Amino acid sequence: MSINPLKSLRGVVVRVSAGMSLLLVSGLVRADYALNFQRPVTEIGRDLYGLHMMIVWIITVIFVGVFSVMFYSVFKHRKSRGHKAATFHESTTMEVVWTIIPFVILLAMAIPSTATLIKMDDVSGSEMTVKITGYQWKWKYDYLDHDVSFMSTLSTPQEQINNEAEKGENYLLEVDNEVVLPVGKKIRFLLTAADVIHAWWVPQLAVKKDAIPGFINEMWTKIDEPGTYRGQCAELCGKDHGFMPIVVKAVSEEDFNTWVNEQKATQIAAVAAAGKTWSKDELMRKGEKVYAQCSACHGATGQGVPGVFPGLAGSKIATGPVADHLQIVMGGKPNTAMQAYTAQLNDVDIAAVVTYERNAFGNDTGDVVQPADVKALR
Amino acid sequence: MSTDHHEEHPKGLSRWLFTTNHKDIGTLYLWFCFIMAVVGGIMSLVIRSELWQPGMQIVEPRFFNQMTTLHGLIMVFGFVMPAFVGLANWQLPMMIGAPDMALPRMNNWSFWLLPPAATLLVLSLFAPGGAPGAGWTLYPPLTVHEGMGMDFTILSVHMLGISSILGSINIIATILNMRAPGMTLMKMPMFAWSWLITAFLLLATIPVLAGAVTMLLTDRHFGTSFFDAAGGGDPVLFQHIFWFFGHPEVYILVLPAFGVFSQIIPTFARKPLFGYTSMVFATATIAFLSFIVWAHHMYTVGMPMTGELFFMYATMLIAVPTGVKVFNWVATMWRGSMTFETPMLWAIGGVFTFTMGGITGLMLSITPVDFQYHDTYFIVAHFHYTIIGGSVLAIFAAIYYWLPKWTGHMFSEPLGKLHFWLTLISFNLTFFPQHFLGLAGMPRRIPDYALQFTGFNEVSTIGAFMVIFAQLIFFYLVIKCIRGGEKAADQVWEGAEGLEWAVPSPAPYHTFATPPQVR
Ligand SMILES: [Cu+2]
Numbered sequence: 001m002s003i004n005p006l007k008s009l010r011g012v013v014v015r016v017s018a019g020m021s022l023l024l025v026s027g028l029v030r031a032d033y034a035l036n037f038q039r040p041v042t043e044i045g046r047d048l049y050g051l052h053m054m055i056v057w058i059i060t061v062i063f064v065g066v067f068s069v070m071f072y073s074v075f076k077h078r079k080s081r082g083h084k085a086a087t088f089h090e091s092t093t094m095e096v097v098w099t100i101i102p103f104v105i106l107l108a109m110a111i112p113s114t115a116t117l118i119k120m121d122d123v124s125g126s127e128m129t130v131k132i133t134g135y136q137w138k139w140k141y142d143y144l145d146h147d148v149s150f151m152s153t154l155s156t157p158q159e160q161i162n163n164e165a166e167k168g169e170n171y172l173l174e175v176d177n178e179v180v181l182p183v184g185k186k187i188r189f190l191l192t193a194a195d196v197i198h199a200w201w202v203p204q205l206a207v208k209k210d211a212i213p214g215f216i217n218e219m220w221t222k223i224d225e226p227g228t229y230r231g232q233c234a235e236l237c238g239k240d241h242g243f244m245p246i247v248v249k250a251v252s253e254e255d256f257n258t259w260v261n262e263q264k265a266t267q268i269a270a271v272a273a274a275g276k277t278w279s280k281d282e283l284m285r286k287g288e289k290v291y292a293q294c295s296a297c298h299g300a301t302g303q304g305v306p307g308v309f310p311g312l313a314g315s316k317i318a319t320g321p322v323a324d325h326l327q328i329v330m331g332g333k334p335n336t337a338m339q340a341y342t343a344q345l346n347d348v349d350i351a352a353v354v355t356y357e358r359n360a361f362g363n364d365t366g367d368v369v370q371p372a373d374v375k376a377l378r
Numbered sequence: 379m380s381t382d383h384h385e386e387h388p389k390g391l392s393r394w395l396f397t398t399n400h401k402d403i404g405t406l407y408l409w410f411c412f413i414m415a416v417v418g419g420i421m422s423l424v425i426r427s428e429l430w431q432p433g434m435q436i437v438e439p440r441f442f443n444q445m446t447t448l449h450g451l452i453m454v455f456g457f458v459m460p461a462f463v464g465l466a467n468w469q470l471p472m473m474i475g476a477p478d479m480a481l482p483r484m485n486n487w488s489f490w491l492l493p494p495a496a497t498l499l500v501l502s503l504f505a506p507g508g509a510p511g512a513g514w515t516l517y518p519p520l521t522v523h524e525g526m527g528m529d530f531t532i533l534s535v536h537m538l539g540i541s542s543i544l545g546s547i548n549i550i551a552t553i554l555n556m557r558a559p560g561m562t563l564m565k566m567p568m569f570a571w572s573w574l575i576t577a578f579l580l581l582a583t584i585p586v587l588a589g590a591v592t593m594l595l596t597d598r599h600f601g602t603s604f605f606d607a608a609g610g611g612d613p614v615l616f617q618h619i620f621w622f623f624g625h626p627e628v629y630i631l632v633l634p635a636f637g638v639f640s641q642i643i644p645t646f647a648r649k650p651l652f653g654y655t656s657m658v659f660a661t662a663t664i665a666f667l668s669f670i671v672w673a674h675h676m677y678t679v680g681m682p683m684t685g686e687l688f689f690m691y692a693t694m695l696i697a698v699p700t701g702v703k704v705f706n707w708v709a710t711m712w713r714g715s716m717t718f719e720t721p722m723l724w725a726i727g728g729v730f731t732f733t734m735g736g737i738t739g740l741m742l743s744i745t746p747v748d749f750q751y752h753d754t755y756f757i758v759a760h761f762h763y764t765i766i767g768g769s770v771l772a773i774f775a776a777i778y779y780w781l782p783k784w785t786g787h788m789f790s791e792p793l794g795k796l797h798f799w800l801t802l803i804s805f806n807l808t809f810f811p812q813h814f815l816g817l818a819g820m821p822r823r824i825p826d827y828a829l830q831f832t833g834f835n836e837v838s839t840i841g842a843f844m845v846i847f848a849q850l851i852f853f854y855l856v857i858k859c860i861r862g863g864e865k866a867a868d869q870v871w872e873g874a875e876g877l878e879w880a881v882p883s884p885a886p887y888h889t890f891a892t893p894p895q896v897r
Contacts, residue, residue, distance in 0.1 A: 012383060030829040034818035037750065052747045059737040067730065070708045073541045074726070077647075078716050085648040085715035095656045098705045099698055106694045109744065114687060116746040121683045163433040171432060173828050174589025191680075196520045197613060199678060199753060203819040208749045210679045213519060214607020214612060217680035230828075234678075234753040236513050238520055239440045242824030305440070307525040339527045 018352045038203045039249075041224050045206035047116050055109060062105070072250075123220045125187035130179070134191075134198030134211035134233065136337060137240035139294060140178055140344060144190075148263040151242060151344060154243045154292065172242070173230040178249040182256035183223045191217040194339045202231035202248055206339035212234055223250040238337070239305075240296055274347040274371040280355065283368060287356025290349045294357075297337060302361030309337065322367055325354055326377060342378065347371035387887065395490075398482035399887060400467045401784075406489050407464025408777075412853075414456030414496060417536070419846045421449040426808075429835050432827055442825035443511030444503065444527075448519040450514025451531070452632070455538045456496050458765060461773045462634040463488075463545045466573050469780060470549065472878040472885060473567045475894045477560025480551035480858070488544035495537035502527035502534070513823060515624070516614050518605040522597050529598070532591045541583045546584075547576035553577075554732035558877065560896035564658070568634025568651065568875055571658050572637030575665045579626045579633070582669075587623035591614060614679050629668045631765055633661060635732070635772030636703055639725050642779055643707050646722035648873035652706045660699035660706075667696050677748050686745045693743035700736055704729065719871070720794030724775030727802050733763030735760055753823075753890070756816025762809045774801070774852070782870040786884030787863035791853045800848035807841030 103363035131142040142149040159165040193211040201208035304311030332340035502509040507525020603609025811834035866883040
């Protein structure tokens with residue numbers, strides 16, 4: 001009985017009416033009735049498109065053929081037209097014919113399908129590897145050959161989702177950190193997840209595979225042309241499944257190398273930041289930002305989701321011993337949605353978010369956790 | 379047939395609570411599934427309303443997931459399955475010349491397990507944390523993290539499963555033991571054949587589902603880790619077990635529908651079913667194949683390629699016996715003397731829309747392209763074409779076909795036809811655009827979507843409201859038909875054949891106390 005599924009009625013009316021008027025304008029302009037696959041930008045994608053269209057045509061012809069016969073019969077063989085019923089039934093010849101013909105058609109479809117599947121399955125000869133980890137509800141990317149790694153989360157502002165601001169062009173398909181990949185290189189992806197099953201899907205690259213906690217899946221792509229390709233998590237992964245998009249930015253090899261160097265520089269800066277002593281204000285400011293990813297479950301005001309995700313306001317963890325709090329943030333809690341954040345967050349992030357949680361939501365413990373404290377626990 | 383003193387039975391509530399009469403129990407099943415269809419239908423309108431426009435309008439994402447989960451579970455276990463069991467209860471004894479079901483007291487129990495099970499399922503909404511929001515497929519680890527509502531659901535699934543198992547034991551016992559003298563298996567009506575095969579599917583797969591959800595329960599509460607890699611388990615194992623149940627389940631939903639089409643089409647074509655023997659064998663072949671294709675629901679989990687090839691070839695093969703069925707129905711109509719009363723319209727509409735779901739199923743069987751269709755709205759469109767287009771349209775066809783026999787009155791033909799056309803058009807309006815949404819890249823089970831999907835989502839929402847409201851016509855028509863109307867003849871339809879038409883309309887409380895002789 002504890003959650004009220006409907007938002008307060010007044011809020012709904014206000015938001016819907018404000019949102020609808022914005023939407024009607026933008027919606028009409030962008031009304032888009034795409035009928036088929038997005039334009040593929042990989043060889044596999046083109047193969048799949050071809051296979052897809054071939055099957056669509058075959059089944060359309062069969063469907064139209066069979067139902068033309070049926071509707072001819074419906075119009076001609078009516079009692080109202082005085083048609084007398086024939087008495088024939090059972091014909092082994094007919095039964096054999098309409099068993100064999102479909103079988104042959106199926107065979108014709110199976111051969112190219114098998115060939116394509118074999119091609120898709122072959123990850124050999126890849127030139128670089130990106131490990132993708134699904135989290136509720138974000139993605140982590142580790143460039144295994146380049147020593148670069150980062151998290152990628154939805155960047156669409158909450159106001160747009162709540163219909164309080166006009167929706168941008170890439171509504172729900174935009175992230176803070178894009179996956180930058182070089183064109184013309186065979187890239188191997190390793191997929192796994194930290195909590196529940198997710199699926200990494202970018203339609204234009206024609207890649208989709210499940211990211212399963214405790215297991216590693218493999219797939220590959222080779223992108224032909226530079227561009228930005230957008231996708232989404234494809235396996236229901238809880239509350240914000242609809243809000244964990246994927247954005248791939250394909251660039252030339254030189255641009256890719258430049259980007260890698262930039263990433264490395266940022267990571268070095270982060271290490272330096274972890275060495276200094278932070279003031280409580282700095283930590284609180286930083287912590288509030290980091291907490292954005294905790295708020296999906298624990299609530300923006302630490303209220304949690306009763307019965308599913310515990311609140312933090314006045315909770316034992318957030319007001320009890322600092323060591324226990326750090327332990328649960330870094331080590332997670334087995335058999336629950338609470339993940340171990342050691343891999344996802346750096347020392348500064350963890351110190352900041354724990355400080356924030358212990359002083360926000362009326363917790364006011366006054367505790368300050370320094371990045372060095374976190375480092376000592378690793 | 380003098381059965382006067384048998385006509386005495388308790389009145390009021392106790393008649394329904396304690397009844398062992400197959401007709402009473404059939405009626406209970408049908409009213410139960412009607413109520414469940416209303417509940418599941420309202421949930422679908424919540425879903426479609428939220429998806430009317432991009433942005434979050436009326437519900438929270440978590441509640442949206444609870445709606446999709448409950449909508450699926452309720453429609454499969456609370457609506458379509460009980461509807462066919464209700465039809466079987468009413469019709470099978472009359473079609474095979476038996477006085478009642480073989481195990482009447484168990485029949486009572488298998489029905490009365492349903493209302494508490496359904497209540498429990500709906501009550502999960504009010505448990506701390508609400509109903510599960512992991513989809514009707516209940517995949518872990520997501521379902522391991524759910525609140526107490528998940529335990530409600532597991533218990534409910536167990537009860538629904540026991541009910542189905544008891545029901546199918548009863549159907550098998552009835553068909554195998556209680557056929558009228560002279561009715562050999564190969565003289566049985568197709569509806570009886572398809573139910574016999576369906577009952578075996580249920581018997582083989584429901585215990586598998588029960589095992590899967592029990593493992594889920596012990597993972598949640600008793601420290602096992604069947605589905606948790608950290609304890610040596612595997613989340614994908616659940617999917618294998620679930621779909622080992624789940625794929626035959628699809629045929630559990632649709633084989634009785636094939637039986638209904640095979641009864642109705644010959645009646646209104648005034649011509650015998652084209653290939654009775656091949657229809658029986660096609661049904662049995664589909665049932666057999668349904669056990670070896672389960673992993674086509676999970677091509678993207680990362681199976682070895684040889685495994686994917688096996689499941690692709692096996693799945694493609696299903697097209698052959700399914701094609702045989704469709705070709706047989708068309709050949710039955712060919713050079714018949716057809717009339718198009720309401721039941722015939724529903725049957726033809728059902729064959730047409732089911733075939734559309736069937737051919738998209740063939741597309742989905744092709745592993746490499748399925749990687750792109752998987753978990754998109756294309757899937758949503760596909761299975762609604764098979765389950766609504768096939769099963770639900772067949773349920774309506776069957777109700778219209780036998781309603782005069784049950785009530786003793788003819789229903790209003792114009793209203794029945796209006797109901798058919800409105801349902802057919804709005805059903806297609808709802809689900810046809812979803813094929814395009816899926817191909818263009820819209821994932822399923824999302825409460826909000828990118829702007830380019832707006833247009834077709836609007837169309838789909840309009841269609842969904844029309845589908846649901848069109849059913850008010852049906853409700854009115856049925857009530858009207860129960861209350862009165864033109865007296866139905868014993869032989870309700872001119873071309874109908876079978877024992878059920880030999881008994882008076884309305885069918886008396888007890889029929890075939892003396893078995894008829896079948897030549
Ligand atoms: Cu996800």
